[in-house]
Amino acid sequence: MSGGEPLERVIELLSRLPGVGRKTATRHAYHMLRKGEGYGLELADALTELVQETNLCTRCQNYARASLCSRCADGRRDQARICVVQGPQDVTVLENSGAWNGVYHVLHGVLAPLDGVGPEELKIRELLARFPGEVPIEEVVVATGASVEGEATAIYLAGLLSPMVEVTRLARGLPAGGDLEYVDGPTLQRALEGRQPL
Amino acid sequence: MSGGEPLERVIELLSRLPGVGRKTATRHAYHMLRKGEGYGLELADALTELVQETNLCTRCQNYARASLCSRCADGRRDQARICVVQGPQDVTVLENSGAWNGVYHVLHGVLAPLDGVGPEELKIRELLARFPGEVPIEEVVVATGASVEGEATAIYLAGLLSPMVEVTRLARGLPAGGDLEYVDGPTLQRALEGRQPL
Known part of the structure; x- marks a missing residue:
């Protein structure tokens, strides 16, 4: 053509890309063309810089531009508390919520034996290597998702880490509002099981 | 971050990009990262080539890599019949259907006075410039969409072109299957108005 x-x-x-079929991809490509050369070249340039200059933080395994990411290098953050998440997006979500002032550890996935994802495929060895740590680590919050795989990963991590450190997980219950x-039923069940004194 | x-x-x-919010864009960007440097650089390269080497065919106004697109330059196509479409995607759809062996003219939009799109904003002058043409043009099929704007554009074009050439439009009626x-009601109404002898 x-x-x-x-x-x-x-x-x-x-x-x-996930969720992008041929039709959507075609629409995007034509829009990139229609937006003109400036847009296309800027995107190409940003993309090149992104993939060439991004590596994994040697400590938390999140994407970073230096060997240590800005959060791991930030002395004002609580370096004694690690929040373990599935992916880099989860870090962004937690940061945007403003609810966490500790550091992170990015697993880059969850245990999914049926898909061939075992502990070796995740950044679990790198998590264990953070102990004891320059600053003694006091707590690991496991913030994997509430899916079956997320729960299984949390339990697996708790087994590995609880001899060394206090391990907690995010509360399950009613979403705000x-x-x-x-x-749904399972959420309600969790909310009841975790009911708190008023 | x-x-x-x-x-x-x-x-x-x-x-x-249309239909892409911040959340989807973030997901895409992280996936581009996860796919690794090879993918990102390949996309950046293809995008650069796309925007730098694509221009509009001087005749049909479709995207092309030469001054005349492959279809306008193809002697095996019926150069006497022009199908007028809103956008380059429509050319692809018609080509994939295998139903058209003539050439095209791409308007790059439809008349939408409320959005400030008048005849000057579309490739209408370039359409008129194709007459009389090296090969005498026998028919113009207006294949704009069945929206209000598409219909209005078709009527406007018919007014301009009918003194010079036979102008037809795509049939309205029941979709196949x-x-x-x-x-819906309007489609049914069109199908009844356009009923044909059996």
């Missing part, structure tokens, strides 16, 4: 080869390549590459009638 | 500036730039640029009970 006219526009030819690079258009086809852009469409093919974009359609490898959630009306009871819209809450 | 760590990963910092280029990540933020990629997210910001991706979120300018469409059960009557799922068809």
Whole structure:
């Protein structure tokens, strides 16, 4: 087709992103074209810089531009408390919430034996290597998701870490603003099990 | 945040695409990172080539890599019949259907006075410039969409072109495989108005 080869390549590459089919990829590619050369070159440049200059923080395994990420290098953060998350996005979510002032550890996945993801595929060895640590670590909050895999990973980590440190996990219960009638059964069950004195 | 500036730039640029919010853009950016340097550089390269080497065909105004696109330059296509479409994607759809062997003219939009899109904003002057043409043009099929703007554009073009050439438009009616009970009122009305002898 006219526009030819690079258009086809852009469409093919974009359609490898999760949730992006060929139709969406085609629409995106045409929009990139329509936005003009400036936009396309800026995106290409940012992308090049992103993939070339990003590595994993040697401590928390989050994406970073230096060997130690800005949070691990930040003396004002509580370096004695580690929040363990599945992926880098979770760090962003927690940071945006403003609810956590400790540091992080990014597993880059959860245990999923059926998909061939065992402990070796996650950054668990790197987590263990953080002990005892320059600053003695007082608490590890396991903040994996509430899926079966997330729960299994939390239990596995608790088994490894509890001899060395206090291990906690995020509370399960009603989401903020959630009306009871819209809450699913398992969530309600967790909320009841975890009920607190008023 | 760590990963910092280029990540933020990629997210910001991706979120300018239609239908892509900040959340989706963030997910895409992280996936580009996770896919590794090879993927990111390949996409950046294809994108650079795409925006730098793509121009508009001087005749049909579709995206092309040469001054004349492959279809306008193809002697095996019926150069006497022009199908007028809103955008380059429509050319792809028609080509994939295998239903058209003529050439195209891409308007790059439809008339939308409320959005400030008048005839000057579309490639209408370039359409008129194709007459009389090296090969005398026998038919113009207006294949704009069935929206209000698409219909208005078709009527406007018919007014301009009918003194010079036969102007037709795509039939309106039931979509192939469409059960009557799922068809909306206006479509049904068009199908009745355009009923054909059996």
